[in-house]
Ligand SMILES: Cc1cc(C(=O)N2CCN(C)CC2)sc1-c1cc(O)c2nc[nH]c(=O)c2c1
């Protein structure tokens with residue numbers, strides 16, 4: 001039945017972006033998803049907020065939950081200092097296969113470790129598999145019902161330290177009410193909401209930035 005949506009996004013990148021140029025890969029995906037077909041990338045508007053938080057944190061270790069086609073992976077990895085790695089977890093193998101190609105097209109494969117599998121199983125392996133002591137930055141963008149359990153798992157595995165920054169997508173649309181309650185009511189977190197719009201639409205959505213106080 002023809003190409004999948006992620007395959008069509010990859011084709012748009014190969015057609016319209018310049019190899020090794022992350023900005024052109026980001027622009028090609030945004031143009032395609034705004035003018036041809038919507039897709040669940042964090043997008044250009046929320047992407048600017050993501051960029052500003054990543055730049056502010058300047059993480060030595062970063063984790064992304066939910067890769068999809070690798071759009072936010074490219075946004076984050078292009079801003080990392082040399083020698084810094086972004087670990088991104090993706091449950092869906094078809095998404096992971098497209099993401100690998102888009103990340104490579106942007107020339108960022110040496111800064112990204114893409115791991116396929118359920119986040120709940122992979123998070124407890126981070127220390128032993130990737131020599132991670134703790135994460136300076138975590139981008140939550142996978143499945144709304146996993147935001148709270150995976151945050152608790154990161155705490156329990158000792159993967160958060162004083163000052164670790166969690167940034168969560170889609171806290172309004174599709175919405176993560178349980179997660180907002182969790183980080184806003186727990187005194188160990190200092191939370192702030194960045195109001196924006198659902199990617200490529202006028203529907204409200206936003207990002208919640210939560211600093212772990214330890
Ligand atoms: C799949 C989907 C549909 C949405 C919506 O309201 N729609 C109405 C408006 N039309 C245009 C699009 C569709 S929002 C959304 C979505 C958006 C993300 O950023 C996501 N990020 C991570 N994981 C997700 O499952 C995820 C889902």
Ligand SMILES: [Mg+2]
Pocket residue numbers: 040041042141169170
């Ligand atoms: Mg999202």
